[in-house]
Amino acid sequence: MSEKIMYLTVMVMVLTFTFSIHEFMHAWVAEKMGDDTPRRQGRITLNPMAHIDPLGTVMLLLAGFGWAKPVQYNPNNLKRFKRWTCERYISLAGVTANFVIGFIATLIVPLTRYWCIKTIDDGRTIQMIASLVEMFFYFLREYNFLFLAFNLLPIPPLDGYRFVSTFIPFKWRNTFDTLAQYSYFVFFALILLGRFGNQSLLSDLINLVAKPFRYGPDQLGKMIYEALNVPRRLRL
DSSP states (O other): OOHHHHHHHHHHHHHHHHHHHHHHHHHHHHHHTTOOHHHHTTOSSOOGGGTOOHHHHHHHHHHSOOOOOOOOOOGGGOOSSOHHHHHHHHHHHHHHHHHHHHHHHHHHHHHHHHHHHHTTTSOHHHHHHHHHHHHHHHHHHHHHHHHHHHHTSSSTTSHHHHHHHTTSOGGGHHHHHHHHHHHHHHHHHHHHHHHHSOTHHHHHHHHHHHHHHHHHHHHHHHHHHHHHTOOGGGOO
């Protein structure tokens, strides 16, 4: 298996899992808040086919940023807490899952790096397996923190917008929703500008949002590297 095919295979696996767990958590929390719409629509599953959004997939391939199919729910069925509280829990469910997975992957990456170093003389098959495992957890760390940060941007249709919108006073709601319709153009412009224009614009914004979430896990990861005596030049 060529290195490029390995790279693409692992990347697709990680992205598929990341999207699926993100939307699954939205659906699961919505049901816990009292609405069975996600279950009736078959969204409480880790099957990626239930969560793929055609446009989001195309944008991912063309621009490097994409999204899964948004989970639908009926706000009138949210009875567990006050409606706005329920919606806040739902909006944050996906990014919370991404943070937890990114956190765990950050702690595993040093172990896989250590394994790769120790198996460098153990034959091609063992070394390939070690490299695949290392690559999987490295991508899992990177994509979950980036997906978390991307979704926290307060732009429709992202989770950050859904969370912020729950704090808008009811009397301003219609005006806010009208303005939000035009925000979709800002959303697509940011993605396309990042791909075909100044690529650092969107990437820098996402990395800025991700930085505080990564700090704690990264520090723990460094401690594991130190405990394993992995040289700095060999760390991921």
